[in-house]
Amino acid sequence: xxxxxxxxAPFQPPRRILMGPxxxxxxxxxxxxxxxxxxxxxxxxxxxxxxxxxxxxxxAFQTENRLTFPVSGPGSVGMETCFVNLIEPGDKVxxxxxxxxxxxxxxxxxxxxxxxxxxEDDWGRAVDVDKxxxxxxxxxxxxxxxxxxxxxxTGARSDAxxxxxxxxxxxxxxxxxxxxxxAGTPVLIDAWGIDAAxxxxxKCLSCTPGLSPxxxxxxxxxxxxxxxxxxxxxxxxxxxxxxxxxxEGRRTYHHTAPINPLxxxxxxxxxxxxxxxxxxxxxxxxxxxTLRAGxxxxxxxxxxxxxxxxxxxxxxxxxxxxxxxxxxxxLLDEYGLEIGAGLGALAGRVWRIGLMGASARRENVxxxxxxxxxxxK
Amino acid sequence: xxxxxxxxAPFQPPRRILMGPxxxxxxxxxxxxxxxxxxxxxxxxxxxxxxxxxxxxxxAFQTENRLTFPVSGPGSVGMETCFVNLIEPGDKVxxxxxxxxxxxxxxxxxxxxxxxxxxEDDWGRAVDVDKxxxxxxxxxxxxxxxxxxxxxxTGARSDAxxxxxxxxxxxxxxxxxxxxxxAGTPVLIDAWGIDAAxxxxxKCLSCTPGLSPxxxxxxxxxxxxxxxxxxxxxxxxxxxxxxxxxxEGRRTYHHTAPINPLxxxxxxxxxxxxxxxxxxxxxxxxxxxTLRAGxxxxxxxxxxxxxxxxxxxxxxxxxxxxxxxxxxxxLLDEYGLEIGAGLGALAGRVWRIGLMGASARRENVxxxxxxxxxxxK
Numbered sequence: 032x033x034x035x036x037x038x039x040a041p042f043q044p045p046r047r048i049l050m051g052p053x054x055x056x057x058x059x060x061x062x063x064x065x066x067x068x069x070x071x072x073x074x075x076x077x078x079x080x081x082x083x084x085x086x087x088x089x090x091a092f093q094t095e096n097r098l099t100f101p102v103s104g105p106g107s108v109g110m111e112t113c114f115v116n117l118i119e120p121g122d123k124v125x126x127x128x129x130x131x132x133x134x135x136x137x138x139x140x141x142x143x144x145x146x147x148x149x150x151e152d153d154w155g156r157a158v159d160v161d162k163x164x165x166x167x168x169x170x171x172x173x174x175x176x177x178x179x180x181x182x183x184x185t186g187a188r189s190d191a192x193x194x195x196x197x198x199x200x201x202x203x204x205x206x207x208x209x210x211x212x213x214a215g216t217p218v219l220i221d222a223w224g225i226d227a228a229x230x231x232x233x234k235c236l237s238c239t240p241g242l243s244p245x246x247x248x249x250x251x252x253x254x255x256x257x258x259x260x261x262x263x264x265x266x267x268x269x270x271x272x273x274x275x276x277x278x279e280g281r282r283t284y285h286h287t288a289p290i291n292p293l294x295x296x297x298x299x300x301x302x303x304x305x306x307x308x309x310x311x312x313x314x315x316x317x318x319x320x321t322l323r324a325g326x327x328x329x330x331x332x333x334x335x336x337x338x339x340x341x342x343x344x345x346x347x348x349x350x351x352x353x354x355x356x357x358x359x360x361x362l363l364d365e366y367g368l369e370i371g372a373g374l375g376a377l378a379g380r381v382w383r384i385g386l387m388g389a390s391a392r393r394e395n396v397x398x399x400x401x402x403x404x405x406x407x408k
Numbered sequence: 409x410x411x412x413x414x415x416x417a418p419f420q421p422p423r424r425i426l427m428g429p430x431x432x433x434x435x436x437x438x439x440x441x442x443x444x445x446x447x448x449x450x451x452x453x454x455x456x457x458x459x460x461x462x463x464x465x466x467x468a469f470q471t472e473n474r475l476t477f478p479v480s481g482p483g484s485v486g487m488e489t490c491f492v493n494l495i496e497p498g499d500k501v502x503x504x505x506x507x508x509x510x511x512x513x514x515x516x517x518x519x520x521x522x523x524x525x526x527x528e529d530d531w532g533r534a535v536d537v538d539k540x541x542x543x544x545x546x547x548x549x550x551x552x553x554x555x556x557x558x559x560x561x562t563g564a565r566s567d568a569x570x571x572x573x574x575x576x577x578x579x580x581x582x583x584x585x586x587x588x589x590x591a592g593t594p595v596l597i598d599a600w601g602i603d604a605a606x607x608x609x610x611k612c613l614s615c616t617p618g619l620s621p622x623x624x625x626x627x628x629x630x631x632x633x634x635x636x637x638x639x640x641x642x643x644x645x646x647x648x649x650x651x652x653x654x655x656e657g658r659r660t661y662h663h664t665a666p667i668n669p670l671x672x673x674x675x676x677x678x679x680x681x682x683x684x685x686x687x688x689x690x691x692x693x694x695x696x697x698t699l700r701a702g703x704x705x706x707x708x709x710x711x712x713x714x715x716x717x718x719x720x721x722x723x724x725x726x727x728x729x730x731x732x733x734x735x736x737x738x739l740l741d742e743y744g745l746e747i748g749a750g751l752g753a754l755a756g757r758v759w760r761i762g763l764m765g766a767s768a769r770r771e772n773v774x775x776x777x778x779x780x781x782x783x784x785k
Binding site: 037104 | 608
């Protein structure tokens with residue numbers, strides 16, 4: 032018995048301008064890097080590349096953390112890697128929710144057997160530092176504070192430095208989602224005192240999706256080493272992953288690393304190093320200023336107050352009478368422009384316009400404003 | 409405060425002939441596909457590609473299972489996806505161990521709170537069907553039988569049809585690792601009655617590592633839906649992943665799929681469909697026959713008995729007096745040839761010579777035999 036082979040042609044993706052909440056436009060140099068010949072994950076030449084990748088990621092995270100590497104999976108795996116390693120059953124965790132990804136953190140805490148203390152804020156607003164202080168006052172035994180620095184579902188930026196300082200003052204570790212912020216707006220792991228952070232390869236780093244840069248402080252590593260209960264995930268157990276990524280002595284096999292996507296991430300991080308991270312932050316801000324002026328001229332209103340806005344993710348309310356799905360379909364079909372729909376509680380009510388990484392450039396801003404002007408006419 | 413950007417040059421991988429236990433040589437068409445422009449994971453054009461990918465994977469697995477898709481992570485994530493969904497705390501699981509990957513299955517069972525019943529066989533031998541029958545006789549309440557079809561650490565092939573028949577007769581589900589067998593030697597999911605199987609993109613499919621094709625029978629899906637306890641992993645929970653990959657009605661966001669690696673897998677599966685899966689199996693066998701004759705002429709002895717051998721993974725004993733690491737380093741440096749070291753209990757005692765996917769071709773066999781003849785002289 033044998034099933035017949037399907038007759039299918041090679042896939043040729045259509046031409047798109049990616050201005051949703053990720054992925055962003057991937058530069059030709061990164062695409063070309065991914066097409067270089069595959070070599071083995073234990074090849075010494077690949078090992079050298081891994082060490083460079085770690086150094087480049089330390090630059091992106093602005094950290095000296097030795098445990099800084101890309102998890103072999105999307106941002107959601109980076110998130111879960113942080114939670115399953117740092118949380119033990121019964122651990123109290125303060126979880127801040129001001130959008131979809133804070134909610135996903137809560138799901139992770141629950142599935143690790145943690146005891147969540149939820150601090151809720153309105154979607155579209157930053158996490159309220161005073162509420163978190165009150166949560167610590169009421170729960171002095173909280174072992175971890177978890178929050179999203181840049182809420183991808185709304186475009187709100189929270190005060191990571193203040194939140195991490197609170198956690199430190201209460202002897203808790205800080206676990207931060209910086210999927211949308213890394214390389215687009217300042218992320219200062221060491222200066223802020225963040226203990227564990229995860230990001231994604233496909234937003235302001237402009238690599239293909241599928242990798243999740245993570246970084247852990249020495250205090251976080253000590254917490255993992257002192258666990259009483261094994262990490263529930265074999266794949267994500269840092270005690271095991273470290274044998275491959277630590278680079279201390281002989282590199283031991285854990286899993287087969289995604290070779291070609293890692294070539295792409297290496298090249299994407301080179302582009303960041305060549306531009307300079309402060310210049311990259313400034314470019315995102317400058318493109319945001321231009322886009323914002325144009326969107327406001329079209330009569331579109333921002334969801335997030337000005338001082339809590341992320342330059343790289345612009346959430347605007349749908350104008351009255353505009354059909355969400357039909358309009359986005361027109362933008363895609365007629366203009367090759369992808370913008371993001373609302374997520375969760377904001378579905379059907381907002382659009383999310385990304386200016387991430389290589390997408391944060393003048394041609395994209397102009398193309399987006401022209402297309403929106405045409406379809407909203 | 410700002411850390412300085414590291415000065416690093418683009419990574420140019422050295423030229424290699426990949427004849428280890430994976431990754432295998434990635435064909436130019438697959439590399440080129442990965443360099444196509446990134447589009448969004450919710451783009452309708454990408455959705456069409458996903459449906460094609462599922463059809464192509466059904467062909468590779470020889471199944472009609474509707475739940476057949478690539479997990480966004482390496483084979484180890486595919487493995488863990490199968491275990492965390494099918495095993496609930498307290499479930500009795502018969503786990504067959506005849507190499508490293510059976511041992512990894514046992515780790516997974518434990519971390520899911522399952523109650524393992526271990527059936528052990530010598531490394532380098534197939535799983536003994538009689539021992540598994542005895543285990544079922546002693547443990548009639550076993551809910552799952554887990555085994556590795558093609559042990560990547562030894563090159564032994566087990567009798568999947570007989571093992572699955574035993575499980576079926578005892579009302580247990582069958583969970584099979586076919587990381588190394590898929591597309592290199594027959595894997596007949598429906599004909600054998602396998603309920604859950606996972607593989608890898610980088611072995612006989614010759615795509616980049618980092619994706620794990622999986623397939624689940626209706627009985628497996630029913631087991632997942634009937635769970636009393638939530639799946640411990642948010643990322644791997646099939647109830648959630650299905651919203652994105654099911655293609656039934658509206659596709660909902662779960663995580664950002666690894667776009668460019670999926671282009672590569674699509675192209676790799678097209679190559680398989682174009683060649684024909686039976687022709688691919690025959691090619692692996694024929695290249696193995698040639699390689700085997702050459703290795704035996706060099707005085708090398710196979711670890712696995714002839715009737716239990718995988719054509720695509722050839723484990724041979726190190727000749728007396730040969731320095732393992734130094735010889736493999738010479739092969740890599742002087743001949744650009746990667747072969748695999750022994751793993752686990754076989755470390756330092758065997759070499760694993762892969763003939764997987766695009767690496768299973770005459771030039772590679774000749775290059776390998778020439779290089780081995782030179783360094784063993």
